[in-house]
Amino acid sequence: MEQAFSQAFSQAFSLPDFNHRMLGVAVTAVLDALDQGPGAWHFRLFGTEVRVQPWFWLTIIFAGGRDDARAALIWIAVCFVSILLHEFGHVGAMRLVGERPEVVLSAYGGLTRSNRLTMRSTATQLLVSLAGPAAGFCFAALILAVDRAAGAHAGAPYINLLFHDLMYVNVGWGLVNLLPIYPLDGGQSTRALLEHYNPQQGKRRSLLLSAITAAVVAVVGVFLSSIFVVILFGVLGAASAQEFEKLRPTLKRDYRHF
Numbered sequence: 001m002e003q004a005f006s007q008a009f010s011q012a013f014s015l016p017d018f019n020h021r022m023l024g025v026a027v028t029a030v031l032d033a034l035d036q037g038p039g040a041w042h043f044r045l046f047g048t049e050v051r052v053q054p055w056f057w058l059t060i061i062f063a064g065g066r067d068d069a070r071a072a073l074i075w076i077a078v079c080f081v082s083i084l085l086h087e088f089g090h091v092g093a094m095r096l097v098g099e100r101p102e103v104v105l106s107a108y109g110g111l112t113r114s115n116r117l118t119m120r121s122t123a124t125q126l127l128v129s130l131a132g133p134a135a136g137f138c139f140a141a142l143i144l145a146v147d148r149a150a151g152a153h154a155g156a157p158y159i160n161l162l163f164h165d166l167m168y169v170n171v172g173w174g175l176v177n178l179l180p181i182y183p184l185d186g187g188q189s190t191r192a193l194l195e196h197y198n199p200q201q202g203k204r205r206s207l208l209l210s211a212i213t214a215a216v217v218a219v220v221g222v223f224l225s226s227i228f229v230v231i232l233f234g235v236l237g238a239a240s241a242q243e244f245e246k247l248r249p250t251l252k253r254d255y256r257h258f
């Protein structure tokens with residue numbers, strides 16, 4: 001994701017190759033320093049290493065925008081637990097197929113890294129990518145069942161808020177994550193599927209689909225007046241469009257058949 005971000009950033013602003021590489025090195029160095037730096041929180045959960053960078057909390061607080069301290073704490077707790085659960089969906093699937101993953105919670109959200117060096121099969125890639133959102137949906141269904149069983153709680157605004165936040169993050173973000181936009185889970189799944197059915201054109205088609213979908217979401221962000229959505233999906237869409245252009249078959253290759 002770090003690499004994807006620096007790539008997306010430099011591609012979005014069409015920097016020349018040299019600056020592009022320098023920027024990549026600089027961004028990676030800064031991110032690595034932050035990764036190791038003070039304030040990063042390390043722990044092991046079910047045998048998997050988890051690292052929480054200080055910037056993770058800042059992004060969450062920024063995304064929540066709560067002015068009531070108790071409401072802000074509920075939002076932070078919901079995001080932390082739900083994002084960790086999502087990543088552990090990926091962790092479970094990776095361990096199932098014999099990989100050794102680790103989880104990093106950074107300014108860009110959650111990321112599960114694997115020690116795998118070779119390409120995954122289509123089925124494995126789908127399993128790994130979809131396990132994250134699936135974990136969130138299962139958790140949301142459990143919360144919904146508990147809420148139904150507990151009955152009405154109209155007089156408890158913070159319980160209502162907790163319920164709303166849990167649904168918003170686990171179902172709402174889960175659905176957004178399933179959009180066919182690279183490098184979201186949906187984008188990785190679509191790429192795996194399209195490459196499976198058409199090894200030559202699959203990657204290009206997935207990038208085109210990713211660019212178009214991201215552009216549509218960015219336009220929706222304009223109508224919702226959400227600068228966060230416009231910037232995030234604008235950058236992701238630009239990166240996919242740039243990558244799509246790079247994979248354009250050359251004329252030379254087409255003429256070789258004559």
Ligand SMILES: [Zn+2]
Pocket residue numbers: 086090129132133177185
């Ligand atoms: Zn995911």
